[in-house]
Amino acid sequence: MTGHTGFLGFPEKLPDGQKPRLVIFGAPYGTEYQGKDSSGYATAAAKIRAAVAEDAALIENWDFDLGGPLFNGQVPSCVDTGDLPTRVRNDEGNRELIAAKTREILSAGAVPIMIGGDDSTPIPFFAGFAESDPVWILQIDAHIDWREELHGGERFGYSSPMRRASEMAHVAGIVQVGMRGLGSARIQEVEDARRYGAKIVTAREIHAQGIDSAIRHIPQGARIVITLDCDGLDPSIMPGVVAPTPGGLSYTQVIELIEAAAARGRIAGFDLVEFHTPSDIANLTALTAARILVNAIGQILRQA
Incomplete structure (x- = not known):
C-alpha cells in the first residue's frame, strides 16, 4: 500500500543506508469467519492510525x-509500510502474505508490529518467526483460543491461534493472561x-496479585x-469488540505487562487484533489501541 498516513507519521521507508529497528504493517483479513462478516475488522489499522495522527507532531x-x-534521545527508526493486500476468501494467500512480511522484517533485523485484523491473523504472524530463535508468546485476551477446529474443519480461524502456536517448534512456551467468564473455552481445551x-x-x-503473577x-x-486481543481489556475502555466481557484488564495493567516483558527478556514482536470498528463507541477503542501501540514502540526502542 502506498500513499498512506503512517502511524504517528512514520514513513514507509527510511533514507538509503538507514535500517529500521521496528516495522509496522496492517493485516486486514486472515482466515474467513464462516457465516460472519469480517469487514468490521478490515479498517482497524486505519482507525488506529487516525486516532493518533494528531500526536505525530x-x-x-x-x-x-x-x-x-518516545525515541528516548535516539534517532527515529520506525517505519509503517501500510496494510497488506489481504482480501476476503483468500485464506491461504492471506496467511502467506502475513507470514512472509513477518519473515522479511525479522530478516532485516527489525521488530515486526502487526495491526489486525481478525483473531486468525496471529497464526501466520507467529509462523513468521519459524526461522528465528525460539520465542515465548505472551497472550493478552479474554479467551484461551485452543479450539482444534471450527465450522467443520477450519483449523486456522478464530479461536485457534494458541492451539496452532503450540504446534510450532519455535514456540518455547505460552503465557495467557486475562481469561474470564463463560465462553472462554470448553473443558477439553483448558485441559x-x-x-x-x-x-x-x-x-x-491479575487484579488481585498484579502483573508479576503472569x-x-x-x-x-x-x-x-x-x-x-482487544477483548483482553475491559469493555468499559475497549468497547469495540464482538465479545465484550466484564472484568477485563485495565489500560495501566496492559502497559505494565508490556514494560515488564521488555525488562524480563526482549520483545521480538507485537500484534494487536480483534478491533471490531463498528462496535466502537466515541472512538475509544481506537484511541486506547493507539496508546498501547505507542507504549509497545517505546519499550521496544528502549531495549538494549
Whole structure:
C-alpha cells in the first residue's frame, strides 16, 4: 500500500543506508469467519492510525507512560509500510502474505508490529518467526483460543491461534493472561492447554496479585512475542469488540505487562487484533489501541 498516513507519521521507508529497528504493517483479513462478516475488522489499522495522527507532531514531548520522549534521545527508526493486500476468501494467500512480511522484517533485523485484523491473523504472524530463535508468546485476551477446529474443519480461524502456536517448534512456551467468564473455552481445551504447559493467568489473578503473577512464568532473557486481543481489556475502555466481557484488564495493567516483558527478556514482536470498528463507541477503542501501540514502540526502542 502506498500513499498512506503512517502511524504517528512514520514513513514507509527510511533514507538509503538507514535500517529500521521496528516495522509496522496492517493485516486486514486472515482466515474467513464462516457465516460472519469480517469487514468490521478490515479498517482497524486505519482507525488506529487516525486516532493518533494528531500526536505525530508531539513525539518529542515528554511521555508520562514511558518516562521520557518516545525515541528516548535516539534517532527515529520506525517505519509503517501500510496494510497488506489481504482480501476476503483468500485464506491461504492471506496467511502467506502475513507470514512472509513477518519473515522479511525479522530478516532485516527489525521488530515486526502487526495491526489486525481478525483473531486468525496471529497464526501466520507467529509462523513468521519459524526461522528465528525460539520465542515465548505472551497472550493478552479474554479467551484461551485452543479450539482444534471450527465450522467443520477450519483449523486456522478464530479461536485457534494458541492451539496452532503450540504446534510450532519455535514456540518455547505460552503465557495467557486475562481469561474470564463463560465462553472462554470448553473443558477439553483448558485441559489441553494445561497439558501442553501453557500458563493461564485469569483477569481476577491479575487484579488481585498484579502483573508479576503472569510475568514470572516467562524465563529471564526470553525472546517474547506479545499478542493482544482487544477483548483482553475491559469493555468499559475497549468497547469495540464482538465479545465484550466484564472484568477485563485495565489500560495501566496492559502497559505494565508490556514494560515488564521488555525488562524480563526482549520483545521480538507485537500484534494487536480483534478491533471490531463498528462496535466502537466515541472512538475509544481506537484511541486506547493507539496508546498501547505507542507504549509497545517505546519499550521496544528502549531495549538494549
